[in-house]
Amino acid sequence: MDSYDLLFGGGRWWIPLSEGALTTVTIAASGFVLGAIFGSALALMRLGGNAVARRLADIYTTTLRGIPDLLVIYLLYFGGSGALGLIGGFFGATGFIGIPTFATGALALGVVSAAYQAEVFRGAFKAIARGELEAGRACGMSGPAMFRRIVAPQALRFALPGLGNVWQLILKETALISVVGLVELMRAAQVGAGSTRQPFLFYLSAFVLYLVITSISGRLFARAEAICARPYRRA
Amino acid sequence: MTLMTSTRQNEPSAMPLPNDERPKKIEIEGLRKSFGKIEVLKGISLEACQGDVVAILGASGSGKSTLLRCLNFLETPDAGTLSICGERITMPASAKGRMIQVDRQTLIRIRTRAAMVFQSFNLWSHMTVLENVIEAPIQVQRRPRAVCVAEAEAVLARVGLAEKRHTYPAMLSGGQQQRVAIARALAMRPEVLLFDEPTSALDPELVGEVLTVMRSLADEGRTMLVVTHEMGFARHVSSRTVFLHQGLVEEEGPSADVFANPKSERFRQFIRRIEV
Ligand SMILES: Nc1ncnc2c1ncn2[C@@H]1O[C@H](COP(=O)(O)OP(=O)(O)OP(=O)(O)O)[C@@H](O)[C@H]1O
Numbered sequence: 001m002d003s004y005d006l007l008f009g010g011g012r013w014w015i016p017l018s019e020g021a022l023t024t025v026t027i028a029a030s031g032f033v034l035g036a037i038f039g040s041a042l043a044l045m046r047l048g049g050n051a052v053a054r055r056l057a058d059i060y061t062t063t064l065r066g067i068p069d070l071l072v073i074y075l076l077y078f079g080g081s082g083a084l085g086l087i088g089g090f091f092g093a094t095g096f097i098g099i100p101t102f103a104t105g106a107l108a109l110g111v112v113s114a115a116y117q118a119e120v121f122r123g124a125f126k127a128i129a130r131g132e133l134e135a136g137r138a139c140g141m142s143g144p145a146m147f148r149r150i151v152a153p154q155a156l157r158f159a160l161p162g163l164g165n166v167w168q169l170i171l172k173e174t175a176l177i178s179v180v181g182l183v184e185l186m187r188a189a190q191v192g193a194g195s196t197r198q199p200f201l202f203y204l205s206a207f208v209l210y211l212v213i214t215s216i217s218g219r220l221f222a223r224a225e226a227i228c229a230r231p232y233r234r235a
Numbered sequence: 236m237t238l239m240t241s242t243r244q245n246e247p248s249a250m251p252l253p254n255d256e257r258p259k260k261i262e263i264e265g266l267r268k269s270f271g272k273i274e275v276l277k278g279i280s281l282e283a284c285q286g287d288v289v290a291i292l293g294a295s296g297s298g299k300s301t302l303l304r305c306l307n308f309l310e311t312p313d314a315g316t317l318s319i320c321g322e323r324i325t326m327p328a329s330a331k332g333r334m335i336q337v338d339r340q341t342l343i344r345i346r347t348r349a350a351m352v353f354q355s356f357n358l359w360s361h362m363t364v365l366e367n368v369i370e371a372p373i374q375v376q377r378r379p380r381a382v383c384v385a386e387a388e389a390v391l392a393r394v395g396l397a398e399k400r401h402t403y404p405a406m407l408s409g410g411q412q413q414r415v416a417i418a419r420a421l422a423m424r425p426e427v428l429l430f431d432e433p434t435s436a437l438d439p440e441l442v443g444e445v446l447t448v449m450r451s452l453a454d455e456g457r458t459m460l461v462v463t464h465e466m467g468f469a470r471h472v473s474s475r476t477v478f479l480h481q482g483l484v485e486e487e488g489p490s491a492d493v494f495a496n497p498k499s500e501r502f503r504q505f506i507r508r509i510e511v
């Protein structure tokens with residue numbers, strides 16, 4: 001079979017490859033959202049008045065940015081499995097219990113990217129003009145109202161470029177999750193390469209698919225940035 | 236009598252208008268405020284009745300902004316009594332900078348009745364001019380949107396910016412931004428307007444358009460407290476002038492009197508220095 005046949009003809013390898021690509025995008029998006037939630041909580045801790053919370057968030061961000069992501073994935077996977085094993089043993093089960101790889105992967109991506117997103121959000125908050133918050137206070141807005149009406153929309157706008165970078169980072173990290181058995185794009189390419197003995201073809205296909213994903217998402221981020229930047233453009 | 240200070244409290248005969256029946260909008264008694272060890276306001280007392288335009292003068296660091304910011308609790312005073320548009324609050328006597336708790340509803344009433352205009356405009360940059368103006372009426376005062384929009388368009392027309400309503404602040408000149416900020420303050424239907432050096436951040440050629448709006452507000456009988464370095468405004472527009480020096484009222488009275496016969500040597504020097 002030639003390359004075309006392998007992929008699109010009788011081989012039908014385009015199906016597992018695009019399923020892998022879809023998994024990559026889904027898990028990256030899940031990790032990104034989780035990371036945004038943890039990350040904004042961390043950013044609030046770092047900006048807040050509580051010294052203990054600030055210190056804890058500080059330790060979290062420096063630690064998580066310093067250790068290899070692969071280690072986080074292993075720790076979560078085997079830690080989670082170990083915990084499940086303990087519980088399972090309690091009910092009479094024996095042996096290793098695997099935990100859902102997608103959930104572990106998304107959680108790992110969230111935990112790691114939270115450290116980066118926290119920094120992005122903190123910087124974005126600091127970019128908001130203090131006077132605008134004061135104007136909100138001066139006309140009687142409550143803290144939550146100011147957050148909703150003034151802080152959040154502007155912080156999001158200032159965070160977009162940084163968030164775009166974090167997103168690209170997460171996309172790459174998804175490949176690491178194949179180590180716990182999740183069949184995402186990288187793993188799908190490996191499987192195809194192994195069973196057809198045409199590694200270059202499959203890795204090249206993966207390359208093209210990654211390129212498509214990054215360029216589409218990059219374009220979406222650029223578009224969002226342009227829309228959000230509109231109010232700030234001078235005449 | 237429209238405004239009195241601690242220096243005059245024991246001289247009722249000095250009051251020019253003893254039968255003044257206008258309601259008092261602002262009464263300040265013995266206001267004190269420290270930042271850390273530095274006492275910035277050392278016992279300020281003054282009053283403003285409806286329709287008064289009070290110019291607050293003083294050298295840099297004399298406490299003008301702090302005084303204004305205490306009036307709507309952007310700063311929490313340490314001691315003294317404040318009556319702002321009918322809300323009377325006595326601060327704890329301790330000078331420790333302890334937070335007093337003004338309940339939220341009272342705070343909203345004070346802040347919407349005494350609206351603030353800042354030196355640096357502080358418009359919300361992600362909102363259009365119209366959105367800036369309707370924000371507090373809708374979000375804080377909870378008035379119906381349609382009414383707020385109609386009123387916003389009226390106040391924008393009033394400051395000469397009706398056609399800019401869908402523009403973002405970044406596209407406007409400083410003078411235009413400050414006029415939007417004035418419209419934003421007016422949209423809350425305030426009883427008192429507080430201005431903190433509204434023209435100090437402007438290029439000289441843009442000062443006039445803002446002063447013109449302020450003069451028209453004065454002419455329609457608005458109650459205004461205006462921290463300013465514009466001597467022309469103090470002399471010719473304000474009804475009363477207060478001169479602060481190191482956290483105390485050094486000179487005050489009807490603007491015409493104060494400028495014609497300054498009693499304080501410091502104020503005399505201040506005028507001479509600024510007007511040269
Ligand atoms: N938040 C603050 N923390 C500490 N010190 C402050 C604070 N705000 C004001 N001060 C100090 O209080 C003093 C009076 O400040 P204020 O801003 O009231 O003066 P001002 O008369 O408005 O001066 P300017 O003409 O420069 O605006 C200054 O010495 C200032 O440094």
Ligand SMILES: [Mg+2]
Pocket residue numbers: 299300301431432
């Ligand atoms: Mg000031």
